[in-house]
Amino acid sequence: MTNPNFSVAPISDMHVIGIPGSLRAGSYNRMLLRNAHRLAPKGMELSIYEIGSLPLYNADLDGERLPQVVADFKQALLGSAAILIATPEYNYGVPGVLKNAIDWASRPAGKSPLNGKPIAMMGATTGRWGTLRAQLQLRQIFLYTRSHVVMEPEVMVPQANMKFDETGTLIDEETSKYIQMLLEGLADLVILHRQAATQQSGS
Numbered sequence: 276m277t278n279p280n281f282s283v284a285p286i287s288d289m290h291v292i293g294i295p296g297s298l299r300a301g302s303y304n305r306m307l308l309r310n311a312h313r314l315a316p317k318g319m320e321l322s323i324y325e326i327g328s329l330p331l332y333n334a335d336l337d338g339e340r341l342p343q344v345v346a347d348f349k350q351a352l353l354g355s356a357a358i359l360i361a362t363p364e365y366n367y368g369v370p371g372v373l374k375n376a377i378d379w380a381s382r383p384a385g386k387s388p389l390n391g392k393p394i395a396m397m398g399a400t401t402g403r404w405g406t407l408r409a410q411l412q413l414r415q416i417f418l419y420t421r422s423h424v425v426m427e428p429e430v431m432v433p434q435a436n437m438k439f440d441e442t443g444t445l446i447d448e449e450t451s452k453y454i455q456m457l458l459e460g461l462a463d464l465v466i467l468h469r470q471a472a473t474q475q476s477g478s
């Protein structure tokens with residue numbers, strides 16, 4: 276299924292960092308990311324980056340000599356074409372671990388690895404609202420970081436405990452289709468960015 280809002284262009288050499296907003300070993304959101312790897316368009320590679328070892332954000336530690344785990348994280352983001360977030364909703368909002376990772380990645384403001392970065396998001400919850408409120412908060416956060424967020428589809432997976440089989444494979448066809456559309460939208464956004472960068476360097 277292709278996104279009708281964009282022209283189809285070849286996808287190549289597109290490495291996407293997948294960030295789960297949950298540290299739980301059996302996380303449904305990490306499962307979503309693993310399935311996204313399978314559902315991604317040809318030419319898109321997805322690897323999962325774990326954010327649990329990042330220290331709590333402290334501006335005193337944020338400077339030229341970053342903690343190594345933070346430097347590695349920022350380097351990984353810089354080296355990626357795009358970011359895919361899969362997050363639960365905690366108390367109607369973005370889980371602290373994810374917000375913490377975004378805060379580290381967001382500095383220096385205006386010149387951070389998030390600046391101009393194509394980002395797609397999705398979320399799974401055992402609840403009924405499918406992480407809607409957490410995703411809205413993320414969209415607001417990514418305004419400040421000047422990131423470029425895929426507008427639609429909004430991929431929300433309520434009652435996630437019923438959507439995977441015992442091997443972690445997504446068994447819900449509709450959700451699978453939406454993830455495919457989201458990833459195609461992300462690929463189109465990366466291609467637009469690359470085209471704009473080529474035009475700028477040629478002018």
Ligand SMILES: Cc1cc2nc3c(=O)[nH]c(=O)nc-3n(C[C@H](O)[C@H](O)[C@H](O)COP(=O)(O)O)c2cc1C
Pocket residue numbers: 297298299301302303304305362363364365366367368399400401402403404405406435
């Ligand atoms: C601290 C905490 C707060 C939660 N708050 C919400 C919430 O506001 N809305 C919701 O739908 N589910 C909420 N949940 C349920 C989570 O969405 C559910 O546990 C989900 O499976 C967690 O994601 P994971 O499977 O990727 O770890 C909460 C869970 C925890 C542990």
